[in-house]
Amino acid sequence: MKKIIIPVIVLLFIIPSTANAQFEKARDSVIQLFGIVMSSDSLYGIPSVSVTVKGSSRGTITNEQGVFSIAVLKGDEIEFSHVSYKPILKAIPRNLEGNQYNIVVLMTEDTVYLPAAIIRPRPTPEQLARDFVNVKVADDELEIIRKNNTKEMQRAMLRKTAYDGREVTNMQLNMISQKARYQGQIPPMNIFNPAAWSEFIKSWKRGDYKRK
Structure with missing residues (x-):
């Protein structure tokens, strides 16, 4: 009986320590990402930029000044996209120290060229x-x-x-x-009521009694 009880007791001490180590490792890998997204030519903050973690459904958008904040993991890739700018992909360093990271993203305007339209006048x-x-x-x-x-x-x-x-x-x-x-x-009976006759005449003139 002693040969069976001793390994079980040792296992009960090993499992909590391993779980706590994994939890501490996962908690240490979570960082708060702060940043601002600006245009590369004028350095003005760009509002409503979509900031998403690549391969996941987590994300946010920039405010009116182009500032954003989101919780990410070390090693994540962050996608920045906007309808008027070229998308950018930024990676969070894996060997980052601490739980905060600041970033400045410069986006370039995406010019779309429409096909040429030829306007011709009327002959005469x-x-x-x-x-x-x-x-x-x-x-x-x-x-x-x-x-x-x-x-x-x-x-x-x-x-x-x-x-x-x-x-x-x-x-x-x-x-x-x-x-x-x-x-x-x-x-x-309303047959002698002047108000009823007046309403009847108005309804007749409006055509309320015509067949539909």
């Missing part, structure tokens, strides 16, 4: 005038709003728009109130 002034008159110009936002705000369009939208919850509830409560008000007697 008559053809130019004809094409200019026949070209249909799309309505701007103000014109679209003006067309949608006419009386005809409002009535059309009113006929197609369903009642909302508040309107349905008010109609139901009004019906209940009318039934309770004239309970036990004959409700009055």
